Amino acid sequence: MIWDDVYLSSAAVWLGEKEDVKLAVSEGRYDAEEQVEDDFLAMRVAPDVAPPDMAVQAAERALERSGADRDSFALVVHASVGFQGADHWSPAPYIQSRTVGGNGSAVEVKQASNGGLAALELAAGYLSAQRGPASALVTTADRYSLPSFDRYRSDKGLPRGDGGTALVLTRGAGVARLLSTSIVSDTTHEALYRGPGPLHDLSGADGWPVDIRKHRQAYLDQGIDIWELIASVNARQQEAIQTALKDAGVDSGEIARWVFPFAGRGVVDWELRKRDFGIEEERTTWDWGRTVGHLGAGDQAAGIVRLLETGAVRPGDKVVLAGIGAGFYLGCAVLEITETPDWTVTAD
Structure with missing residues (x-):
């Protein structure tokens, strides 16, 4: 959009x-x-x-x-x-x-x-x-x-x-103008986080604490090809990012900073990011995100706060916020920095 x-x-x-x-x-x-x-x-x-x-x-x-x-x-x-x-x-x-x-x-x-x-x-x-x-x-x-x-x-x-x-x-x-957003869904592997079993009528009926690993493994044990699953999700994420970039009228080389979910290094394909969009790790917020942890729905907002508070972006810079949600939802927003706010660093 x-x-x-x-x-x-x-x-x-x-x-x-x-x-x-x-x-x-x-x-x-x-x-x-x-x-x-x-x-x-x-x-x-x-x-x-x-x-x-x-x-x-x-x-x-x-x-x-x-x-x-x-x-x-x-x-x-x-x-x-x-x-x-x-x-x-x-x-x-x-x-x-x-x-x-x-x-x-x-x-x-x-x-x-x-x-x-x-x-x-x-x-x-x-x-x-x-x-x-x-x-x-x-x-x-x-x-x-x-x-x-x-x-x-x-x-x-x-x-x-x-x-x-x-x-x-x-x-x-x-302080920033919203240029575009794009959100796409891919429900092919909706059950990955839910597991293949029936739904319950009571929260916690499957036992506490929540065991996402067990749900994921039970789903994959049905014969699901994990590489096909990964390829499917990656393709939709690329689609969301490419659509947002196109709607914003910019290409990936014009993006000053990228904010991705704060996910562990072992589950992130850094080579894919570099190959598809030319993203170097130092242009992301991972260096700070690794001191925070995954904030659920809040990684993208926290990332832009960090960039603005520390003066890491300047007027004219373009910033991409990218997200992924179980189910799956793949999202992207492109912003252009318009002001350098004088904000105290609180996201430290």
Whole structure:
């Protein structure tokens, strides 16, 4: 999709405290061989903060940076992957009531780890349809804690970090202009994370903590060709990126920085990224992401915060945010930096 007059007014992140992964290894919570393969240095851990409160704290910082009139907010969108603090409950109105207030629509988005990009695209479309000036707040938040989720063992190659993010979108001006977005789906291997068994009528019926490894292996044991699966997902990711680049009117060589999910080095095909798009590791946010962990739906927003706070991007630079969510959803957004904000580094 091509966007006109949709801007990133501000952005912020709230992260848990750093936990050195070597501590987790020494305590037997993180497999030593996997730690070496993943190449993470730290995970963000927030054991006593509910995810929506993480989103609220990130949002308050983003709103302070934006200066947008809180009466202008027509939409609040919250994206998450896991449990948000209460059963049979929507966190979006909770976040709205503690941030911008008002009578705008509050929406929850579930698109797994691509949820942040889906929320961004939804908000951009909503703002574009408004008759006059309007703003939108986009948040993400997740916490990965026992007994329901084991941040180091529930999945392979994707140890999880705790944190919330917030983006303020406006029309007219901002620190970055949204040029395009693209989200495609490929449901061929939808069951990879679900497993081949029947659905349950009760959360946790399959046992705690969540065992994504078991689900994945059970699915592959049906005779699924893992290389065909990988090729299928890679093809859709390339499609999403190429479509967004084309809609933005740029090619990959013009992209200053790339923000990908914070996934372990062992599950990322760096050679493929270099071959298809000329992406060098130093032009990504991996060096910082390996001190954070996978934030569920929030990696992309956290990455752009990091780039803006540290002055790693300048006016005229193009930035790509790329995502992938189980199911599968593949997303991409292209932004052009328009201002160099004077923001304190908080995403450290």
